[in-house]
Amino acid sequence: METEIEAFRRYLTELERSENTIDTYIWAVRIFFRQYQEISRENLLDFKKRQLEQWKPKTAHNRVVALNQFCMFLGHAEYCVKGIRIHQSTSVENVISITEYRRLLAGLKGDGNERGYWLISFLAHTGARVSEFVRLSRNGLTAGYCEMWTKGKVRRIYIPQSLIRRSREYFQRYFQETDTDLLFVNRYGGALNNRSVAASIRSWAKKYGIRKEVAHPHAFRHLFAIEFLKKNSNIALLADLMGHSSVSTTSVYLKLSMEEQMRQFNEASDW
Numbered sequence: 001m002e003t004e005i006e007a008f009r010r011y012l013t014e015l016e017r018s019e020n021t022i023d024t025y026i027w028a029v030r031i032f033f034r035q036y037q038e039i040s041r042e043n044l045l046d047f048k049k050r051q052l053e054q055w056k057p058k059t060a061h062n063r064v065v066a067l068n069q070f071c072m073f074l075g076h077a078e079y080c081v082k083g084i085r086i087h088q089s090t091s092v093e094n095v096i097s098i099t100e101y102r103r104l105l106a107g108l109k110g111d112g113n114e115r116g117y118w119l120i121s122f123l124a125h126t127g128a129r130v131s132e133f134v135r136l137s138r139n140g141l142t143a144g145y146c147e148m149w150t151k152g153k154v155r156r157i158y159i160p161q162s163l164i165r166r167s168r169e170y171f172q173r174y175f176q177e178t179d180t181d182l183l184f185v186n187r188y189g190g191a192l193n194n195r196s197v198a199a200s201i202r203s204w205a206k207k208y209g210i211r212k213e214v215a216h217p218h219a220f221r222h223l224f225a226i227e228f229l230k231k232n233s234n235i236a237l238l239a240d241l242m243g244h245s246s247v248s249t250t251s252v253y254l255k256l257s258m259e260e261q262m263r264q265f266n267e268a269s270d271w
Contacts (some may be wrong), residue, residue, distance in 0.1 A: 001033055004074070011073050016152055020131045020194055028066035039071065041079045048081055057086050095222040096214040107208035115174075116204060118167050119184055119197075123217060125163050127224035127242050130217035132157055134192040136183040141171060155243045225253040 005026060012022045035050070036043040044067055051060035061084040071079040096104075101124060108117040123133055132150055136157065140146035145158045171183075178189060186192050197217055205215030221242070228238055239250040 005029055008070055008073050012069075016149070018131055018150060024062060025066040025069060028063040029070050031063065032067055039067075039074070039076070039079060041081065044068075044071070044079055044081045048084070052084065057084055060084055061086055094213050094216070094219055095226060096210065096219040098223070098227065100210050100214065101220075101223060104204060104208050104210055108204065113204075114170055115184070116200065118170055119200070120204075120220065121163060121167070122159070122183065123197075123220040124223055125160050126157050127221050127228070128157050129221065129243070130194045130197050132243075133217070134182075134184070134194065134197060137181050138171070138175060138183055139181070140183070141168075150243070158241065222253075225250070229253055 008029065009022060009026055012025060017025075032039070032043075032047055035047065044064075047067065048060070048064050051063050054060075055063075064081060064083055068080040068083075071077060101120075104120060105117055108120065122128075122136065123130075126133070126136070128136065129150075132148060132155065135148050136146050136159075140157075140159050141164050144161060144164070145156050147154055147156050149155070178185065180189060182191060184192055186196060194217070201217060202212075202215045204210070205212065225238060225242060228241070229235070232238075235250055235254065236247055238253070239247045242250060244250045
């Protein structure tokens with residue numbers, strides 16, 4: 001089956017799926033074949049049931065989608081099963097607060113971790129997905145933006161001029177020491193990957209007392225959106241800046257957090 005899995009990877013690449021999506025799909029297929037000897041509708045139905053029992057609906061749904069895609073690739077559309085209905089969130093959860101964000105930066109700065117300080121700053125002030133963040137290039141510091149192919153389209157990620165000015169001295173020293181076109185690289189001078197960025201954030205969060213549930217790259221994308229709307233209520237602009245295909249996706253940032261919903265509900269219900 002390993003041959004088919006690698007062919008599936010090439011197929012997804014030709015479809016221009018993102019690196020993160022490809023890794024997720026391949027991982028799901030490997031999980032399936034650890035439990036089943038062959039692919040069939042019966043086994044897919046059982047796999048779906050097991051995933052729902054063991055994981056959150058979104059995770060289960062993503063794995064079912066991956067297996068359905070694999071069946072289509074093999075030419076067995078008849079094996080595909082129905083997707084899992086996911087309740088549309090009415091609030092944004094696991095967002096790092098501005099206080100926690102500043103505490104994290106202060107800790108990194110206090111320890112002399114300039115690279116970590118600017119890595120977190122660029123994550124929070126660009127709103128980039130981690131898969132996009134690891135591809136930010138140095139010419140963005142001149143142009144004020146980086147362009148890249150992601151999710152089937154060219155995406156422009158802006159870099160605030162204030163951030164460029166504040167980080168100029170660091171990058172002038174950094175680029176003298178490093179022969180790279182990327183803004184951030186790993187310890188060996190190679191490209192960062194999603195997992196290494198996430199691991200660094202978890203490590204820093206633990207060190208500086210940041211909540212575990214917000215210690216992930218996407219938390220800073222949420223923070224960017226929330227802080228942007230405090231100063232500019234143009235939801236259509238924010239949707240474009242975040243690369244959302246629909247304003248309805250971005251509108252979740254206009255809604256209250258679950259904690260705030262509960263607080264207001266309890267106050268209003270106390271009669």
